[in-house]
Amino acid sequence: xxxxxxxxxxxxxxxxxxxxxxxxxxxxxxxxxxxxxxxxxxxxxxxxxxxxxxxxxxxxxxxxxxxxxxxxxxxxxxxxxxxxxxxxxxxxxxxxxxxxxxxxxxxxxxxxxxxxxxxxxxxxxxxxxxxxxxxxxxxxxxxxxxxxxxxxxxxxxxxxxxxxxxxxxxxxxxxxxxxxxxxxxxxxxxxxxxxxxxxxxxxxxxxxxxxxxxxxxxxxxxxxxxxxxxxxxxxxxxxxxxxxxxxxxxxxxxxxxxxxxxxxxxxxxxxxxxxxxxxxxxxxxxxxxxxxxxxxxxxxxxxxxxxxxxxxxxxxx
Amino acid sequence: xxxxxxxxxxxxxxxxxxxxxxxxxxxxxxxxxxxxxxxxxxxxxxxxxxxxxxxxxxxxxxxxxxxxxxxxxxxxxxxxxxxxxxxxxxxxxxxxxxxxxxxxxxxxxxxxxxxxxxxxxxxxxxxxxxxxxxxxxxxxxxxxxxxxxxxxxxxxxxxxxxxxxxxxxxxxxxxxxxxxxxxxxxxxxxxxxxxxxxxxxxxxxxxxxxxxxxxxxxxxxxxxxxxxxxxxxxxxxxxxxxxxxxxxxxxxxxxxxxxxxxxxxxxxxxxxxx
Numbered sequence: 001x002x003x004x005x006x007x008x009x010x011x012x013x014x015x016x017x018x019x020x021x022x023x024x025x026x027x028x029x030x031x032x033x034x035x036x037x038x039x040x041x042x043x044x045x046x047x048x049x050x051x052x053x054x055x056x057x058x059x060x061x062x063x064x065x066x067x068x069x070x071x072x073x074x075x076x077x078x079x080x081x082x083x084x085x086x087x088x089x090x091x092x093x094x095x096x097x098x099x100x101x102x103x104x105x106x107x108x109x110x111x112x113x114x115x116x117x118x119x120x121x122x123x124x125x126x127x128x129x130x131x132x133x134x135x136x137x138x139x140x141x142x143x144x145x146x147x148x149x150x151x152x153x154x155x156x157x158x159x160x161x162x163x164x165x166x167x168x169x170x171x172x173x174x175x176x177x178x179x180x181x182x183x184x185x186x187x188x189x190x191x192x193x194x195x196x197x198x199x200x201x202x203x204x205x206x207x208x209x210x211x212x213x214x215x216x217x218x219x220x221x222x223x224x225x226x227x228x229x230x231x232x233x234x235x236x237x238x239x240x241x242x243x244x245x246x247x248x249x250x251x252x253x254x255x256x257x258x259x260x261x262x263x264x265x266x267x268x269x270x271x272x273x274x275x276x277x278x279x280x281x282x283x284x285x286x287x288x289x290x291x292x293x294x295x296x297x298x299x300x301x302x303x304x305x306x307x308x309x310x311x312x313x314x315x316x317x
Numbered sequence: 318x319x320x321x322x323x324x325x326x327x328x329x330x331x332x333x334x335x336x337x338x339x340x341x342x343x344x345x346x347x348x349x350x351x352x353x354x355x356x357x358x359x360x361x362x363x364x365x366x367x368x369x370x371x372x373x374x375x376x377x378x379x380x381x382x383x384x385x386x387x388x389x390x391x392x393x394x395x396x397x398x399x400x401x402x403x404x405x406x407x408x409x410x411x412x413x414x415x416x417x418x419x420x421x422x423x424x425x426x427x428x429x430x431x432x433x434x435x436x437x438x439x440x441x442x443x444x445x446x447x448x449x450x451x452x453x454x455x456x457x458x459x460x461x462x463x464x465x466x467x468x469x470x471x472x473x474x475x476x477x478x479x480x481x482x483x484x485x486x487x488x489x490x491x492x493x494x495x496x497x498x499x500x501x502x503x504x505x506x507x508x509x510x511x512x513x514x515x516x517x518x519x520x521x522x523x524x525x526x527x528x529x530x531x532x533x534x535x536x537x538x539x540x541x542x543x544x545x546x547x548x549x550x551x552x553x554x555x556x557x558x559x560x561x562x563x564x565x566x567x568x569x570x571x572x573x574x575x576x577x578x579x580x581x582x583x584x585x586x587x588x589x590x591x
Contacts, residue, residue, distance in 0.1 A: 019430075023431055023434045024434075027431050027434060030431065034447050144327075144572070144576070147575060148519070150527065150567055150568060152530050153560070156546065156553065156560040157560065159553060160557050164554055164557075247436055248436050248438075250439070251438040251440075254442065254531070255527050255531065258531060259550075269439070273446035273533070285435075288435065288436070288439065296434075
């Protein structure tokens with residue numbers, strides 16, 4: 001902490017942690033009641049071909065005969081200890097199962113985010129700097145297309161081309177670097193398109209600022225004007241979007257992982273929903289919302305580094 | 318002239334594509350030579366260009382062109398219902414939350430925070446898995462997941478509009494609250510509602526397809542693009558056209574609607590960002 005540690009920072013951190021806990025708690029509560037409102041929970045939890053007498057036994061054993069408030073209290077008490085019950089399908093601790101699958105999703109999301117930056121930022125910056133050029137036209141055209149093409153269709157078409165026709169890439173699963181290629185491209189396509197457009201408009205805004213004019217008037221090389229004076233000042237909207245997108249990437253992973261049989265949290269969640277494996281669903285909701293709020297927190301800290309003005313504002317607020 | 322093309326070119330292109338989709342949906346019974354649901358096992362998995370089946374047939378021998386055309390109906394219907402529902406409910410809640418700051422606004426914004434701490438597609442998927450499958454439930458799920466954006470945007474706008482002089486003047490004249498809200502404040506936030514609606518429309522259609530693709534949402538044999546793509550996965554090695562055409566129709570629709578949305582945003586409010 002050393003530098004810049006003040007009571008203001010501490011209050012800020014505490015309030016952020018408080019907000020995070022509140023959001024996670026409320027989202028778990030919402031899902032808990034949604035599941036209970038969605039009909040007889042026992043019927044939801046159990047396979048369709050169950051016998052009537054087994055039903056009653058399960059109801060008693062899972063505690064569904066108790067009043068809703070008692071059930072909710074018990075759920076909260078257990079959830080605080082990280083106990084979401086056992087997966088009905090895998091017969092193992094739901095949270096453990098979710099945490100076991102989390103790294104695969106984080107690897108995929110990190111690789112996709114990296115790809116997004118590597119593709120989108122250069123295209124966006126070049127399109128802005130050479131506004132009206134052919135590069136701008138095709139770059140932004142590709143971005144508009146990229147935003148419209150649904151990832152899961154792109155995935156199917158890539159599988160057809162690169163796996164079925166050419167045989168260059170595996171259709172799915174994990175293994176080597178090659179397994180990363182298609183899932184990453186599919187997951188990144190939409191976000192890269194949006195980020196390229198935002199980068200372009202953000203850089204264009206910054207290029208109109210007076211300090212850019214000053215830098216040019218000083219006779220600095222255009223390369224330095226762009227790299228040192230424009231980019232860092234254009235970064236805030238880009239970082240905001242990247243933060244929002246990292247959360248959305250986790251959602252996109254549900255679909256991408258299903259197409260490419262990627263053994264991550266997204267595919268587990270989709271399967272748990274299909275199989276009505278609600279302990280796993282609740283544990284996944286928990287991990288998703290914690291991850292998401294942590295990312296947003298990280299984005300906030302990045303702002304402070306990119307734009308020192310926001311530090312003071314935040315402490316005052 | 319060239320300035321017009323520069324500013325409105327994409328809007329015109331978008332409107333052209335969007336109207337193509339609307340015509341395809343509206344005139345589906347006239348354009349399609351076959352019933353999208355009638356199967357004919359004698360002509361299963363015929364490639365595109367087969368006489369009588371320009372886009373080929375699927376594994377049950379159903380005409381793919383008819384299914385893609387009727388799929389436009391399903392997609393547009395779902396998109397339209399969701400946009401109307403979310404715009405009315407989200408807009409109204411945002412209006413009230415912005416005008417009466419107090420507890421209603423606070424509660425609403427907390428709910429919005431919770432919803433936004435969750436990826437949209439995952440939220441809609443979870444709700445759909447719980448409330449059940451089918452056309453009506455997918456509309457409900459997407460709307461429940463999507464209203465937050467309107468509420469946030471409208472509330473923010475109302476907070477600033479209500480401090481403007483014409484509102485104070487109207488208050489001073491003794492206007493009733495309802496009249497003030499709907500006659501004076503609402504028209505000033507309406508452009509934002511229209512912009513958000515146009516930007517959300519494509520998102521709803523693509524999200525519906527994605528959810529149906531995962532096996533929730535609209536169920537077969539209803540010709541929805543998402544569930545058609547889902548079925549096509551089993552035949553990817555032998556029948557590429559089953560995946561290619563419904564997905565292309567979906568992408569084209571999203572492209573047209575997005576272009577119109579971008580254009581509306583540029584024209585109505587250049588500063589607007591979602």
